[in-house]
Each structure stands twice: as C-alpha cells, then as structure tokens.
C-alpha cells in the first residue's frame with residue numbers, strides 16, 4: 555500500500571512530530587536542528603498519502619553550509635550523495651539509528667552531530683552521517699532531495715537500506 559511504500563522521486567517531505575504532523579516542511583524553517591519528517595506521495599487516485607505506516611521511512615532534515623560537506627574517503631563505507639544535498643545545504647538522512655532503531659537528535663555538546671541516547675551512538679551528518687562514536691554498525695542512509703518552490707522534493711529513494719531492512723526484511727522487496 556502507498557502508506558508503506560518507500561520514499562520515491564516526487565514525494566514531498568512533511569512534518570512527523572505530533573504537533574505539526576502532515577504539514578509541509580518549508581525550506582525557510584530548516585536549521586542545523588534535526589526536524590523529523592515523513593515522505594508524502596500519492597495513492598492511485600491521486601490523493602496525498604503520508605508514508606508513515608512504514609517506520610523505516612522516518613527521516614531527519616537539517617541544513618548546513620553546503621561547502622562544509624566532506625566527500626568520504628575511500629574505505630570509510632559512508633554513503634553520501636552530494637547531488638542529493640539541496641543547493642542551500644539541506645540534507646536528509648534516515649532518522650533510525652542503525653544500532654537498534656532509536657531516533658538520534660542533535661548532540662548537546664556539538665549540535666552539528668547527531669546523538670542516539672539509547673546507547674550513546676554518535677553520527678556526523680556533515681560526513682554522510684558516518685558513525686563517530688558508540689555501537690552503531692554503519693552510517694544512517696541519505697535520502698536525496700532538492701528544493702522545488704517552497705517544498706522539499708525527494709529525487710530518489712534511500713541510497714542504502716535503512717535500519718531494519720538488512721536485518722529483518724528484504725530491501726529489494728521494499729523497493
């Protein structure tokens with residue numbers, strides 16, 4: 555069903571937090587503070603469908619200076635798709651920790667990092683969300699997007715499987 559389908563090209567990002575759920579995220583409201591979001595697509599009748607029945611579709615939206623992103627070096631096993639970072643430095647990653655699926659938030663000691671309070675996992679969104687501390691086994695995958703008008707539009711699905719798929723489900727089936 556469309557509400558369980560993975561994000562796909564043309565989806566737009568909407569707020570996931572209870573107070574604003576379903577509201578379209580505007581580029582102007584995005585800072586380096588992570589905003590939780592769902593992709594919203596269409597059903598077969600052309601109606602809007604928020605793809606929130608699949609928990610692995612939860613993503614985090616942030617903005618940094620685009621020139622601050624580093625292309626990962628060889629051997630770092632980090633997924634980073636620079637063309638999926640919008641011109642004004644907006645970047646979107648899965649918001650499911652690759653250790654056990656909690657949702658990382660801005661790290662109090664350094665807000666440019668994402669901290670998972672479940673077991674102290676630490677990620678660097680400026681380097682493809684690679685793991686820089688704690689037990690997570692790998693980077694959180696990126697969701698490539700672009701800014702179109704006043705909306706964030708998905709340009710392709712996750713660049714690798716979000717948490718849960720490699721362990722429990724078949725990523726190919728999900729796609």
Ligand code: FES
Nearest residue numbers: 651653654670675
């Ligand atoms: Fe994130 Fe364990 S679930 S560190």
